[in-house]
Each structure stands twice: as structure tokens, then as C-alpha cells.
Amino acid sequence: SVWGYDSDNGPERWHENYPLAKGDKQSPIEINSKDVQHDSSLPAWHASYDPGAAKTILNNGRTCRVVFDDTFDRSVLRGGPLTGAYRLRQLHLHWGSSDDHGSEHVIDGVKYAAELHMVHWNPKHGNFAGALKQPDGVAVVGIFLKVGKTPKPEMKRILEEIDNIKTKGKEAPFQHFDPSILFPKSRDYWTYHGSFTTPPCEECITWILLREPIEVSSDQMAKLRSLSKNGENEPVNPLVDNWRPPQPVKGRIVRASFK
Ligand SMILES: NS(=O)(=O)c1nccs1
């Protein structure tokens, strides 16, 4: 059966059809501050996104994804650990069945309610498919979502669309959206080399994980959990717990831009 997050097709079995899943540079990982190397030479990262590049929002049965026009250098990420400008292609989220878990990366034992990924690719490799085969092919900015009392209003725009994409395969226009409004105040980040957290789990990603989580309300998390894995007119199967657990670090170095 197609891969997913259930007991019969979940992360423990992905390697049966996707051998890369057992590689030695897999993501996510657990980050322990005591093992992190502060690198004072790490530059700041910069995103310059064109709100006009946002196109659609869709439920693909595994996550809620916003897709951007990446046919030219319209919305790009540069700096930080990256060389050159990486094009924004899509953003999506991973979340739990309750507020106490849901993120993929775990920070000093802390699991956040959700984790938002902004996926960019290196145009020097021609196209996204080509970039997947390169160690410097893809850059993902990860933002942690923490349940709190002062929810970030910028998440509202995405959550307002949920009602239009309740079931698998549903898509709706999603335009005039600049995802940089989702960034927290601090630019502090961790970076390490890893993989896609979903099959085929290619090891082509420079991860840039923001230290400061953004806040969402418990109601906003409930909204996200109202998405369904199933298609219209199929038995309801809630889209929750679409996260891969931490994978072996295997000696990799995680660098921090901050002390
Ligand atoms: N969760 S992730 O950002 O590693 C990703 N998987 C597939 C496309 S982007």
C-alpha cells in the first residue's frame, strides 16, 4: 500500500519501498543544545518572497500544502548556510492528534504542536527533480508552532482556507500571500544536512530550523486537525499525526547561528 503514517504503511516500514529511508543522513532529528556547535561565521539568512507567486492550497491526503510559482527567481531564500538563491516551491505542515506533540524535529526533548516547512530548491540543478539528487539541492526552513495565548494572526489566512480543502484532492486558489509574515521575530537558527522527512527521503536538504516558535491557539490546531486523509464520500479518516519520528544523527554536526 502507498506510504503513510498508519501502522501498516508508516515510518517504520517506509524503507521496504524506499531504501533511502535507512540512510545515514535522515531527517528529522532530535537536537540537544549541549551537542550543538555555535558557528559565529554563519551569516544571517534572508527571504525575499513575491506575494504574487502564491498560487493554490491543497489537501493531498498527507498534509496541507501551499504551492508557489517557481518557474523563475521570484521568491527566493539566500544567505545562512546556503550558497546562491534557492526558489520557494511550497510550504506545508506536520501536526499531532493533540497539542502536546506533532513536530518532526524535537528540541531538547520538546515536541511542538506542529512544524511548518518552507521548501526551496537550488536552480543551478535545472529543476526540482534534478535538485533532489544533489546534496545542496534543497533548503527547508522549519518553523515550530507552539500552542499559546497570543496566537499569531498571520496563520489565520492558511487556516481560513481549511474549510475549502477538507478532503484529499481538494484544492483552492491561494493568492497574494507572502509567507515571510509567518517568521518569528528572531532569525536565530540551527542548521544541519539531512533528508526529506517523507518518502523517498532523499538526502538533499540543508535544514534551517528557527529557534523561536510562533504561537497558535488550541482552536487553530483543532482546525488543522479537522482535515481528512480520505477523499469526499469516503469514510472519515482524520488527517493527524503526519510526522516522522527523529532519526539517527550518525555523527552529524548541528550548527547554531546563536550562542
Ligand atoms: N517534510 S519535507 O519538507 O522534508 C518534504 N517532504 C516532501 C516534500 S518536502
Ligand SMILES: [Zn+2]
Ligand atoms: Zn515537511
